[in-house]
Amino acid sequence: MTAAARASPWPKSRTRWLDRLPRDARVFQIVFLAALLTTGVLLRDFSVEPLQIVLTFAAGLATQAFWLERLGLQRKGVLSAIVTCCGLSLLLRSDTLWVHPLIATVAMSSKFVLRVRGKHVYNPANLGVIAAITMLPGTWVSPGQWGSDLALAVWLIALGSIVTGRAQRLDIGWIFLGSYLGIVALRVLLLGQSWAVWWHQLGSGALLLFAFFMISDPMTIPNRPGARIAYAIAVALGAAAWQYVLFKPNALIWALFLLTPAVPLLDRVWPGERFAWRRSTRRPRACDAWRTLSRAAAADRAAPDRNAKASWSTLRDPPSSP
Numbered sequence: 367m368t369a370a371a372r373a374s375p376w377p378k379s380r381t382r383w384l385d386r387l388p389r390d391a392r393v394f395q396i397v398f399l400a401a402l403l404t405t406g407v408l409l410r411d412f413s414v415e416p417l418q419i420v421l422t423f424a425a426g427l428a429t430q431a432f433w434l435e436r437l438g439l440q441r442k443g444v445l446s447a448i449v450t451c452c453g454l455s456l457l458l459r460s461d462t463l464w465v466h467p468l469i470a471t472v473a474m475s476s477k478f479v480l481r482v483r484g485k486h487v488y489n490p491a492n493l494g495v496i497a498a499i500t501m502l503p504g505t506w507v508s509p510g511q512w513g514s515d516l517a518l519a520v521w522l523i524a525l526g527s528i529v530t531g532r533a534q535r536l537d538i539g540w541i542f543l544g545s546y547l548g549i550v551a552l553r554v555l556l557l558g559q560s561w562a563v564w565w566h567q568l569g570s571g572a573l574l575l576f577a578f579f580m581i582s583d584p585m586t587i588p589n590r591p592g593a594r595i596a597y598a599i600a601v602a603l604g605a606a607a608w609q610y611v612l613f614k615p616n617a618l619i620w621a622l623f624l625l626t627p628a629v630p631l632l633d634r635v636w637p638g639e640r641f642a643w644r645r646s647t648r649r650p651r652a653c654d655a656w657r658t659l660s661r662a663a664a665a666d667r668a669a670p671d672r673n674a675k676a677s678w679s680t681l682r683d684p685p686s687s688p
Contacts, residue, residue, distance in 0.1 A: 392445035399452035399579065406456065413508070418466045419455045425467035426451040429474035437478065446585075447474060453491030453579065457619075461504040469494040469502075482630040485640070489586045489622065496623045499616070507616050538594045539582040545602035546573070553610060576618045588629055590638030597632060601625050 403419070430447040434440075450473055460466060473494030477486040480493075498505040550567050553559070567573060581587070581601060588594045604621035608614055 426470040542598040
């Protein structure tokens with residue numbers, strides 16, 4: 367074993383396995399959301415018809431292709447469209463077939479219409495759900511469909527951590543979750559309630575799905591880490607106020623919708639590096655650093671030879687005077 371291999375903090379087999387993983391976090395999102403959707407339809411009775419799901423994906427992908435062609439943009443963003451369609455299929459419920467494709471069209475169009483400094487403002491699934499439940503009759507969000515199974519909660523945390531960690535935005539999901547559960551714990555203490563109330567929230571599949579697959583959308587959250595922390599805490603406070611002070615439903619979705627317009631302001635006050643989906647997430651290895659140092663040393667050794675040759679050429683063929 368070489369010295370570079372011994373110095374690597376990652377086992378060779380594990381490093382190779384990590385390098386084979388897709389570098390785009392949306393691939394993980396699609397796999398996990400599709401698994402949740404399939405499990406929910408087959409085992410949890412999500413009350414969504416397969417035709418509604420098909421129409422949602424057809425409308426979402428067609429709208430994405432239309433805007434790309436209309437604006438003359440590069441053919442990209444298909445993965446984001448699939449993620450949005452998965453989110454709408456998981457969250458939105460309707461008595462009719464036409465609502466889902468209509469909302470998918472509205473949600474995907476918002477990415478191209480509602481933009482500030484080249485960055486779309488709203489999470490498309492969040493905007494689509496709000497538009498549906500406020501303007502279209504016979505539509506609703508059913509947070510109770512996930513149940514309160516703690517095993518499901520653990521799985522959602524694990525899967526969400528992988529996705530947001532791969533997208534380098536793990537901080538906002540955990541900060542939101544800790545803040546919201548902290549507020550609920552404080553309320554339990556002040557009101558003298560049973561801790562079963564807190565455990566019920568911890569086991570809420572809707573809360574964990576929101577924390578790791580909606581508020582953590584890297585394209586609609588602040589760019590700077592400190593601003594993301596403030597934003598996550600603000601959304602947690604807003605959701606708690608909506609649910610426990612105003613006693614209104616769908617607190618998480620409404621809090622995110624109402625506070626999303628603050629993101630462009632936070633980016634302006636505290637600018638940071640903008641997220642790019644296709645940024646490499648490969649872990650640096652000791653052999654990479656060794657190659658870089660070897661090349662630099664070789665360049666340094668070659669420099670005196672080049673200087674000597676240049677000096678001899680100058681003495682042999684002196685430059686002519688202007």
